[in-house]
Amino acid sequence: MTDIICTVDIALLTLKDASLHVVLLKRENDPFRGVLALPGGYVHAEEDADTRDAAVRTLRTKTGIVSPYLEQLATFSGPGRDPRGWSISIGYFALVPEAVINQAGHPQVELLAVGRLKGLPFDHQQIVEAAVSRVRNKSSYSSLPVYLCGDAFTLPRLQSVYETVLGEPINKVSFRRKIDELAILEPIAGALETGRSNRPAQLYRLKRQYRDQLSLTDRALNAR
Amino acid sequence: MTDIICTVDIALLTLKDASLHVVLLKRENDPFRGVLALPGGYVHAEEDADTRDAAVRTLRTKTGIVSPYLEQLATFSGPGRDPRGWSISIGYFALVPEAVINQAGHPQVELLAVGRLKGLPFDHQQIVEAAVSRVRNKSSYSSLPVYLCGDAFTLPRLQSVYETVLGEPINKVSFRRKIDELAILEPIAGALETGRSNRPAQLYRLKRQYRDQLSLTDRALNAR
Numbered sequence: 001m002t003d004i005i006c007t008v009d010i011a012l013l014t015l016k017d018a019s020l021h022v023v024l025l026k027r028e029n030d031p032f033r034g035v036l037a038l039p040g041g042y043v044h045a046e047e048d049a050d051t052r053d054a055a056v057r058t059l060r061t062k063t064g065i066v067s068p069y070l071e072q073l074a075t076f077s078g079p080g081r082d083p084r085g086w087s088i089s090i091g092y093f094a095l096v097p098e099a100v101i102n103q104a105g106h107p108q109v110e111l112l113a114v115g116r117l118k119g120l121p122f123d124h125q126q127i128v129e130a131a132v133s134r135v136r137n138k139s140s141y142s143s144l145p146v147y148l149c150g151d152a153f154t155l156p157r158l159q160s161v162y163e164t165v166l167g168e169p170i171n172k173v174s175f176r177r178k179i180d181e182l183a184i185l186e187p188i189a190g191a192l193e194t195g196r197s198n199r200p201a202q203l204y205r206l207k208r209q210y211r212d213q214l215s216l217t218d219r220a221l222n223a224r
Numbered sequence: 225m226t227d228i229i230c231t232v233d234i235a236l237l238t239l240k241d242a243s244l245h246v247v248l249l250k251r252e253n254d255p256f257r258g259v260l261a262l263p264g265g266y267v268h269a270e271e272d273a274d275t276r277d278a279a280v281r282t283l284r285t286k287t288g289i290v291s292p293y294l295e296q297l298a299t300f301s302g303p304g305r306d307p308r309g310w311s312i313s314i315g316y317f318a319l320v321p322e323a324v325i326n327q328a329g330h331p332q333v334e335l336l337a338v339g340r341l342k343g344l345p346f347d348h349q350q351i352v353e354a355a356v357s358r359v360r361n362k363s364s365y366s367s368l369p370v371y372l373c374g375d376a377f378t379l380p381r382l383q384s385v386y387e388t389v390l391g392e393p394i395n396k397v398s399f400r401r402k403i404d405e406l407a408i409l410e411p412i413a414g415a416l417e418t419g420r421s422n423r424p425a426q427l428y429r430l431k432r433q434y435r436d437q438l439s440l441t442d443r444a445l446n447a448r
Contacts, residue, residue: 006312072299077314
């Protein structure tokens with residue numbers, strides 16, 4: 001049991017140019033030095049409380065980002081995924097607004113559209129695909145896409161984010177009803193988005209209790 | 225990275241006396257020798273193709289059972305869950321008919337109702353709870369409970385299994401429609417269940433392509 005490599009990898013997703021992107025970093029060390037890969041690293045038994053803690057530490061250290069939402073995705077393993085030997089990687093995914101990545105300003109971070117990845121090392125392509133699939137499935141039934149929105153947003157903006165994540169248009173009346181059911185939003189008193197051609201739109205934010213916890217619905221937001 | 229213990233644990237669930245039960249084994253070695261626990265063991269880098277393979281091997285070796293359905297549940301980790309040291313356990317769950325467990329006839333196997341567990345070692349209580357929660361959620365939208373049914377079953381029997389897993393009655397008309405949508409069953413030619421007071425009922429089985437793969441629906445079987 002001493003010869004298994006234990007790592008975490010994080011698929012950090014965001015919306016850019018109205019499509020899902022993933023954060024990649026040029027690897028500083030072998031194997032695959034200089035190649036773009038997911039942020040990842042060894043589990044440190046001497047300092048990590050668990051693998052989630054290892055993922056939080058790795059993301060913070062390598063990208064400067066702390067994501068309010070971080071979920072365990074799946075564990076990937078085997079003798080062939082890492083040239084150093086038999087390895088286990090506990091995959092996590094996180095969602096942040098693009099502004100959070102820009103503010104962190106890590107010079108090595110690159111954002112690539114999830115549909116246009118190629119040549120990722122290890123099984124990182126598979127990890128990203130699993131993360132995107134999980135996010136799409138879960139977004140139908142939950143408040144998950146709100147983590148892509150930033151602190152304040154209008155309902156039309158939120159609907160557009162859901163539509164981008166789900167990859168299809170959503171009926172506005174049904175969307176508003178589902179968002180009401182989720183009961184996650186509160187209007188920001190006196191805050192309106194102006195400067196568009198329409199009349200000013202109310203800005204909303206996540207209620208405090210949902211900033212790091214999902215709300216779920218019984219029926220898909222995009223159900224017909 | 226050499227000081228992390230890598231194991232798998234399997235929550236093998238079945239229906240007994242119309243309630244969900246989990247397979248436990250008396251531990252043969254320390255820690256917790258003689259205590260009932262989930263079947264589990266070390267990942268063997270020299271022989272396992274991945275952690276799923278480790279789970280299949282562990283289940284077969286310790287219980288004599290090969291489950292057609294086995295799904296990765298989540299990974300549990302930290303310095304406190306195993307007295308031997310910082311450990312990672314990749315949890316899996318499986319579902320089999322009670323007859324499969326009885327036929328395997330392993331003398332150490334005990335079946336306990338999932339609602340009545342106490343004093344399980346490690347974090348096995350948490351693993352069982354996570355498995356039961358996953359099975360309940362997934363059963364609403366899939367063919368998962370069919371794996372509890374055996375090779376041949378009537379539609380009333382299948383409905384009763386779904387109701388037990390979901391913990392609530394399901395409308396018969398809606399259930400039949402959803403099972404049709406799943407398109408997983410085929411009648412067994414000429415096979416009827418007799419001996420009940422009602423007229424003989426057609427026996428069904430899973431279509432070959434669904435014996436180790438779920439079918440999913442868009443809307444919950446127990447939706448109102």
